[in-house]
Amino acid sequence: MKCILVVLSIQDGKIKRSSLEALTRAATIGEATSSPVHAVIMHSSAASFAAEAGSYGADTVFCLSDRIFDAHVNTPVLAGLTTVINQVDPKLIVAASTESIKDIAGALAIRIDAATLPDVASFDMVDGTVTCERPVMAAKMMAKTTSAHSRVLVTLRSGSYEAKASSGAGKMVEVPFEWDTNLLSATLKEIISTTGNTVDLSEAKVVVAAGRGVKDASGKALVDELASITGAAIGASRAVVETGLFPATAQIGQTGKVVSPDLYFAIGISGAIQHVAGMSNSRVIVAINKDADAPIFDVATYGLVGDCFKILPLLNDALRKALA
């Protein structure tokens, strides 16, 4: 039986939760189809994450250790993955749909002759056919897409499945990897900015997102305060990324990130479909908007019609008390 290979991403010294979600889903499918499930980790200290990967259901954890993987550059990542894929010959390759994975998915698919189902919300494998549901048209529609190709690459939206540790303990295999930096046709010059978010936006339990209604630095201060009280990561609409009030890394939506927190605050956001595409899977959505007809109220669990400059100071006080 051909195996399933899960590509795990390491960020801030740990395996990304979305990668563990992908691994958990792969383990479920592996069990149902009696396919072995393997994982691959590429990082300067890849081996240190192997035990955790094993506990989430990987039978074998392939580790490629090289510092070149820590700063994301696509050429070595492609070379490393191709090495492992040629070695284990998987039927199905699964990865969390991060920017780093999106960066290599197309090129990898050509190099290893895989059909690709990108950015899926759910997937399964039955009798060698991989099926998925993926949002299209700025998530206005879902497309049920299938592939019966001999090899399929699936990238999975974060929050689509729950990550569950099992009792398994995987075997670790170190894969030798030599990288000649002279081979780099694209070189990383500099990593310029980060969000300043202490919580990873795409995996946060609570997200506070700001839109044009937040206006200026005084509005941003209220949003920052709400985020710090609730332990939230800060997100933003395109409008306030464009004005420079919030960093591009905070953008949520079709161009930006997809989030699915337990609690999402949309502050002064109109709810354009391209924004909603990135947040409509949040469990509870609280919207504050002074326009009672704003489309954000169509997706909000609780909609507060009013001025965020008046509501936020009161809400921050009340939440501080409620959470004390």
Place this chain on the structure above:
Amino acid sequence: MKFCVCIKQVPDVQASVQTGRMVLNAYDASAVEQALVINENGTDEIDLILIGPASATETIRKALAMGASNATHIVMENVADLDSSAIAHLLAESLKGSNYDAILTGKQSQDSDSGLAGGMLAELLGIPYATNAVGMEATADGLLVTRQGDTGQEMLVLKAPCLVTCSNDMNNPRIPSLKGIMGAKRTTINTVQAGPVGTPKTKVEKTFPPAGRAPGLKMEGEPEELVAQLITKLQQEAGAI
């Protein structure tokens, strides 16, 4: 720099699905815009390439009107049946042996949101690439690209020939001038029939509206009341705090 920008005609996702209004993919418009900005003071021309039905000519004219010089239209009526890989192979076939400094694409299509064709094309052509670019400048022998990564922005140096997929966060595409529109009408578009494409590796079985969210509660009133109600709801009903 000698640019070739790959563009696509997509349904207007802003309108309701039924209108059938077709537009230039927003991400591709940003790619065209950035090529124009980089070549502002030069004489190098910007070429376009589009795969699509005969009716997609209007989208090509739109990008020509922005300021691109030449266009190739690979005519393919049922383009919606093709997957990213088939598109990339057709583009690669057409671009093989060309001598562009850089090939640009949008980072994804507004309709399928796949984001694969650019990376696939770069791999087929064997050239370095960067995706999700939010900034791009010319260097002596290539491009300096700023891309949006997971936790920050990454600055990459690419040697020409190279490929870059562009985000709409890169710029605001210009509105074509009247002069541009008139000029675009006179441009001869190089029309070719699409060669054979293999069986697509993926198949869209059906599309359907997403489940949708349970109706929520919209509250109006004095800020104090709204906040008190919300806290109660979050604690007692939603269990969110």
